[in-house]
Amino acid sequence: MRNMLLGALTAVFTLLAPPVHAQTKLVVAGSEAVDSLLDRMAVKFDENLRENAGGLFDVNLIRGQSLGNATQVMEQHQAGSVDVMYSRPDWFTSNVKDFQVLSWGFTFRDRGHMQAFLESDIFADMNRQVVDRMGVRILSAAVDQPRILYTREPVSGVDDVRGIKMRVPGIKAYLRLWETIGTVPTQVAWAEAFLALKTGAVDGAEADASGAYSQKFHLAAPNITLTNHLMSSAHISVNEATWRGLSAEQKAALRSAAEEAVAWMSSTARGDSQAVLDRMVAEGATVSEIDNGPFSEKARAGVAEMEAEGLWSAGLWQRIRDLDG
Numbered sequence: 001m002r003n004m005l006l007g008a009l010t011a012v013f014t015l016l017a018p019p020v021h022a023q024t025k026l027v028v029a030g031s032e033a034v035d036s037l038l039d040r041m042a043v044k045f046d047e048n049l050r051e052n053a054g055g056l057f058d059v060n061l062i063r064g065q066s067l068g069n070a071t072q073v074m075e076q077h078q079a080g081s082v083d084v085m086y087s088r089p090d091w092f093t094s095n096v097k098d099f100q101v102l103s104w105g106f107t108f109r110d111r112g113h114m115q116a117f118l119e120s121d122i123f124a125d126m127n128r129q130v131v132d133r134m135g136v137r138i139l140s141a142a143v144d145q146p147r148i149l150y151t152r153e154p155v156s157g158v159d160d161v162r163g164i165k166m167r168v169p170g171i172k173a174y175l176r177l178w179e180t181i182g183t184v185p186t187q188v189a190w191a192e193a194f195l196a197l198k199t200g201a202v203d204g205a206e207a208d209a210s211g212a213y214s215q216k217f218h219l220a221a222p223n224i225t226l227t228n229h230l231m232s233s234a235h236i237s238v239n240e241a242t243w244r245g246l247s248a249e250q251k252a253a254l255r256s257a258a259e260e261a262v263a264w265m266s267s268t269a270r271g272d273s274q275a276v277l278d279r280m281v282a283e284g285a286t287v288s289e290i291d292n293g294p295f296s297e298k299a300r301a302g303v304a305e306m307e308a309e310g311l312w313s314a315g316l317w318q319r320i321r322d323l324d325g
Contacts, residue, residue, distance in 0.1 A: 023055060024250060026242070029062040029077075030086040031070040031190070033214035037144065037265060037272055038234050039063055042086040045236060045261035053253040069189055071170065078135050083242040084254075089141060089235055093171055095133040098126050101312045103173035104303070105181075105229035106296040107320060114143045114231035115266075116325025122316070130237075137243055139258035141235035142266035145208035145273045146228040150221040152203050154286070158182065158294040167193050167205035173311060177229075180302035181295060190215070197221045208232050209276040210269075218285040224277070226289050229299075234265055 028046065032038040046061045067073050067082065070091050077085040093099040101107055108114040117123055118141050127138045155161055158181065166183035168174040169190065178185045183204070188196045196202045197220035205217055206229070218224060236258040246254065277287050307314045 023058040024246065025058045025060070026083045027060050027062065027081065028084040028086070029067050029073055029082045031065050031068065031073050032063075032086070033211070034064045036214040037208070037210040037269060038086055038088075040268075041234065041236075041261050041265035044264050045084075045086065045257055048257035048260050049253070053250075053257065056250050056253055065191060069191065077237070077239060080135075080239045080241055083239050084236060085136075086234070086236050088144075089138070089233055090169075090171055092126075092130050092134065092136075093173070096126060096129045097310065098129070098312045098316055100171070100173035100306075101316055101320065102233070103171050103177065103230070104306065104312075104317070105177050105227075105299045106292070107317060108231040109325075111143045111231060113323065113325040114233060116323050117320055118142060118233060120323060122319060122323075131240055135240045136237050137240050138235050138237045139255050140262040141233050142262045143269070144232035144234045144265065145210060145269045146226075147206050147208050147230040147232050148212075149225040149227045149229075150197070150205050150207070150212055150217040151223045151225065152197065152200070152221050154223045154288070155204075155225045156288070156290070158298065161204065164203035165201070167196055167202040173306070176302065176306060176311065177299060181298050193217065194220055206230075208269075209273045209280075213276045213280060218280040218283065222285040224280060224285050224287045226287065227292050227295060229292065229295060234262065236262055 028042060030038060030042060042061060042063065046059050049057050049059055067076060070087055073082060073085060074087070074091050076082040089099055090103050093103070108117065123141070131137050149155060151164065153160070162182040164183050165186045166178045167188045168178055168185045170187050175185045175187070186202050188202060193205050194215050194217060197205055197217060204221060207215070207217065212218065238254065243251065281287055303317050306312065307317065
């Protein structure tokens, strides 16, 4: 009888006790330089999960380029060996062509316009395409710093960049944009960009302030021009198979951690950009404002041709331009 009573009490306490979750291992990786803004965003994401997710995850954050460049990490992300990736939506262009429009200069008027796009049905549909075609899901995205120009020689107008060798990543829209503006686009890996600038293999490069500072662009190309040609964004994404294997509680915790980290990044980006530019000037660089109207006119003139070539869906650029924000 006593054993039966003990058994019954044990069963009751088992039912009343909170469920015990097995920790899910998560490999989190990107290809950003250590201490760059996106790297710090990843650290914030890791901290959010450790502090607020109640032990639901065992996180292995891999920083820097230990797993390769952005393309290589994206391949691992799609395959599932990297569960969570922190990067920029530009790298979805290999499978979802509409993301090419994010790499087309002067598409977005300002930060508010860019954020309105990231919260729009247009972007939600693009995310669904990422899930279907790449097996990856964007958890959260927000505006980063604007991308600006770094050159070996001063730039006072669009004519000054005609014919220069311009470092670009392996994204078609970047190539065509800088070709349309009049430069000679030259593909160089991000990790090799400083050496290419230093040796003259390229004459210019473009990046956000924090990313450029982490790579020391300003020491090789000290003429910084505030073209603000791209409103950059950053995101945190999860492998879809990993996502489907999570409990509802884990999904909520993962999304919340991503949203908090990305929001922190976007807020920090505002102050970081000016602080980093000030640091570059202190280290010998020159920062110049410019009338980017002539640059913008050249970029706008190329939109119809890009859409005719199928670089992104016809009418997408104008739909984005028409968004309030």
